[in-house]
Amino acid sequence: MSLFGASTIARILISGILLGIGIFADLDETARLAVFAVSFVIAGYPVFIRFLKAIYYRQPFDENFLMTVASLGAFAIGEAPEGVAILLFYQVGELFEEYAVDRSRRSISSLTDLLPDSVNLLKDGEIVTTEPEEVRIGDLILIRPGERIPLDGVVVEGSSMVDTSSITGESVPRKASAGDTVLSGCVSIGGILTVRVTSLYTDSTASRIINMIEDAYGAKSRSESFVTKFARYYTPVVVLSAVLLAAVPPLILGASFEEWVYRALTFLVISCPCALVISIPLAFFGGIGGASRMGILVKGGNYLEALANVDTVVFDKTGTLTEGVFDVVRIIPQDLSEEELLRVAAHAEFHSNHPIAVSIRKAYGKEINAASVGNAEEIAGNGIMAVVDGHDVLVGNESLMSERGIAFERPEDFGTAIHVSVNGAYKGCIVISDRIRCDSCSAVSMLKDVGIKDVAMLTGDLGTVGEHIAGSIGIDMVYADLLPSDKMGIVERLLSEGRSVAFVGDGINDAPSLARSNVGIAMGAMGSDAAIEAADIVIMDDMPSKVPVAIKIAKKTRSIAIENIVFALGIKVLFLALGALGYITLVEAVFADVGVAIIAILNSIRTLRTSSLENRLKGQRTTPIP
Amino acid sequence: MRYVYRLDGLCCALCAAKMEDAIGKIDGVISARIVFMTLRLTIEADESDIGSIEPMAEKAIKKIESRVKMRKV
Numbered sequence: 001m002s003l004f005g006a007s008t009i010a011r012i013l014i015s016g017i018l019l020g021i022g023i024f025a026d027l028d029e030t031a032r033l034a035v036f037a038v039s040f041v042i043a044g045y046p047v048f049i050r051f052l053k054a055i056y057y058r059q060p061f062d063e064n065f066l067m068t069v070a071s072l073g074a075f076a077i078g079e080a081p082e083g084v085a086i087l088l089f090y091q092v093g094e095l096f097e098e099y100a101v102d103r104s105r106r107s108i109s110s111l112t113d114l115l116p117d118s119v120n121l122l123k124d125g126e127i128v129t130t131e132p133e134e135v136r137i138g139d140l141i142l143i144r145p146g147e148r149i150p151l152d153g154v155v156v157e158g159s160s161m162v163d164t165s166s167i168t169g170e171s172v173p174r175k176a177s178a179g180d181t182v183l184s185g186c187v188s189i190g191g192i193l194t195v196r197v198t199s200l201y202t203d204s205t206a207s208r209i210i211n212m213i214e215d216a217y218g219a220k221s222r223s224e225s226f227v228t229k230f231a232r233y234y235t236p237v238v239v240l241s242a243v244l245l246a247a248v249p250p251l252i253l254g255a256s257f258e259e260w261v262y263r264a265l266t267f268l269v270i271s272c273p274c275a276l277v278i279s280i281p282l283a284f285f286g287g288i289g290g291a292s293r294m295g296i297l298v299k300g301g302n303y304l305e306a307l308a309n310v311d312t313v314v315f316d317k318t319g320t321l322t323e324g325v326f327d328v329v330r331i332i333p334q335d336l337s338e339e340e341l342l343r344v345a346a347h348a349e350f351h352s353n354h355p356i357a358v359s360i361r362k363a364y365g366k367e368i369n370a371a372s373v374g375n376a377e378e379i380a381g382n383g384i385m386a387v388v389d390g391h392d393v394l395v396g397n398e399s400l401m402s403e404r405g406i407a408f409e410r411p412e413d414f415g416t417a418i419h420v421s422v423n424g425a426y427k428g429c430i431v432i433s434d435r436i437r438c439d440s441c442s443a444v445s446m447l448k449d450v451g452i453k454d455v456a457m458l459t460g461d462l463g464t465v466g467e468h469i470a471g472s473i474g475i476d477m478v479y480a481d482l483l484p485s486d487k488m489g490i491v492e493r494l495l496s497e498g499r500s501v502a503f504v505g506d507g508i509n510d511a512p513s514l515a516r517s518n519v520g521i522a523m524g525a526m527g528s529d530a531a532i533e534a535a536d537i538v539i540m541d542d543m544p545s546k547v548p549v550a551i552k553i554a555k556k557t558r559s560i561a562i563e564n565i566v567f568a569l570g571i572k573v574l575f576l577a578l579g580a581l582g583y584i585t586l587v588e589a590v591f592a593d594v595g596v597a598i599i600a601i602l603n604s605i606r607t608l609r610t611s612s613l614e615n616r617l618k619g620q621r622t623t624p625i626p
Numbered sequence: 627m628r629y630v631y632r633l634d635g636l637c638c639a640l641c642a643a644k645m646e647d648a649i650g651k652i653d654g655v656i657s658a659r660i661v662f663m664t665l666r667l668t669i670e671a672d673e674s675d676i677g678s679i680e681p682m683a684e685k686a687i688k689k690i691e692s693r694v695k696m697r698k699v
Contacts, residue, residue, distance in 0.1 A: 098637050
């Protein structure tokens with residue numbers, strides 16, 4: 001690529017100097033023409049060769065065709081310097097395009113450069129260097145300071161600071177010591193770590209992200225498809241018009257042939273669709289790249305486009321606005337000890353993986369006597385029914401209790417109340433509360449700032465609890481008391497109201513809503529694989545404030561794409577009209593063509609820049625949350 | 627099966643679209659996709675067909691932009 005560039009620059013310079021000599025030196029006509037001819041060949045031979053090849057393959061209608069015909073035509077009608085100038089400007093433009101595309105490609109490949117080629121495998125106390133594909137789950141690997149973590153795993157020895165910025169976009173390094181999980185793609189910057197591998201190479205976080213990013217560019221946005229389709233018909237139409245322009249007026253009206261051929265040539269030069277064809281994909285490419293740098297993975301240009309149109313954002317409360325980590329905050333027993341109530345509940349929840357079950361077992365803190373737990377059955381969205389020590393135990397929410405005809409007392413605390421009954425008698429309740437994420441509040445206000453009309457929250461909690469949480473974050477639409485299966489119904493209702501909905505969730509049961517909404521956004525670190533799979537956009541560090549950031553990037557990308565389409569097409573149409581009427585020269589036409597392309601490309605590259613957003617996010621992060 | 631190739635020297639988005647079209651029409655190709663920005667060509671085809679598809683795809687690419695080199699990754 002660079003060699004090609006260097007030789008092109010040399011050719012352009014030599015040809016340009018010859019052109020200057022031809023124009024300004026005191027030569028007789030033949031010598032002048034000879035100088036122009038040499039300059040012409042030096043400037044144009046690669047274009048001519050490509051043109052001839054295209055004819056050989058019977059695919060002649062491309063920009064090489066336009067340029068060859070225009071420059072040869074100019075030469076033929078006695079405008080030799082203009083013929084050379086066309087070729088020169090055209091190739092300067094091409095060089096520039098290549099440079100811009102290359103630069104963007106490079107900035108993206110730094111993102112996909114997440115995986116090291118080799119791993120230090122610990123085998124019988126010895127370090128063996130091997131390929132990441134060879135490592136199995138359970139193997140021990142060694143990560144030295146400065147090395148990229150090759151596979152996901154759990155630290156068994158040593159401690160270090162880990163730079164997770166390439167995965168999560170978070171710039172502050174995280175501490176990792178024995179027992180902590182480390183993700184592939186991050187860089188260890190402190191000490192030596194010994195890690196027990198928990199994923200195969202193909203399933204590791206880094207390779208999944210790489211696949212997602214690379215696939216992302218395949219899903220074309222509507223503006224991209226429009227441009228490609230447009231260009232396919234555009235060139236033949238313009239060529240035909242040019243032929244008509246050159247032939248019809250002289251033949252019918254008896255006008256000067258030379259004059260109209262010249263106009264037809266200007267027409268051809270302006271018509272080159274490069275500005276559009278390169279700059280629109282480049283804009284989306286940059287938008288996706290810029291977002292990935294901030295820890296937001298967008299799975300395709302089409303989703304970026306859809307996100308720009310969103311007017312309603314729906315959050316599933318748990319795991320997005322709240323941390324999804326529950327703590328037992330209060331135990332209210334009835335005629336038994338707190339300890340005993342917790343013991344019964346923990347045993348009943350023994351088989352469940354629900355976050356609430358996990359928190360109850362954690363609060364109990366002692367070994368569960370598995371033998372004392374009999375049949376257990378989970379009642380989705382309501383609770384659990386189990387046999388503990390031979391007694392029938394019910395652990396669950398209010399509706400479970402009402403359904404079984406058990407009288408209960410509603411605690412005054414805000415939080416989720418889990419009621420317990422043994423053999424049909426009410427035994428009290430355990431109040432569990434989730435922590436609100438530190439940036440939930442700023443996320444909601446930022447969403448309003450970027451023009452989102454409504455922000456809604458879905459929760460399985462009781463109305464009062466849900467409203468309390470929503471109120472403290474600043475959300476005005478709350479749908480509480482929901483079963484997992486109700487969520488999609490609400491998304492569908494909002495869609496049927498004509499809204500464009502983004503759904504933010506993290507659980508397996510969010511997958512249908514993520515798929516059904518216009519744009520599904522999953523929390524990547526907390527989220528289940530099913531949610532990440534179903535989502536169109538993944539937020540790697542689970543910060544809800546990244547949702548407005550993503551919307552901002554989407555809107556910026558879309559407006560740049562629209563700007564380019566309007567600008568490039570507008571200028572082209574204007575110059576085509578001027579050219580047909582004979583108001584501009586060939587050189588001006590080339591300037592119009594190359595200039596438009598360069599401006600459009602420069603405009604597109606702006607999408608890669610996210611520094612202002614990053615600063616804004618940092619500013620938001622430091623504001624205290626009430 | 628999906629087969630992935632890298633197209634070195636690809637620098638024209640319009641040509642990429644044409645190549646995608648041309649490769650998609652080759653017998654045995656279930657789907658073909660070229661991502662201009664990452665230079666990736668993905669061909670979905672049966673394992674038994676890929677041997678005959680590969681040279682034809684390469685020819686189709688050369689036909690549209692002769693300086694592009696197709697390389698398996």
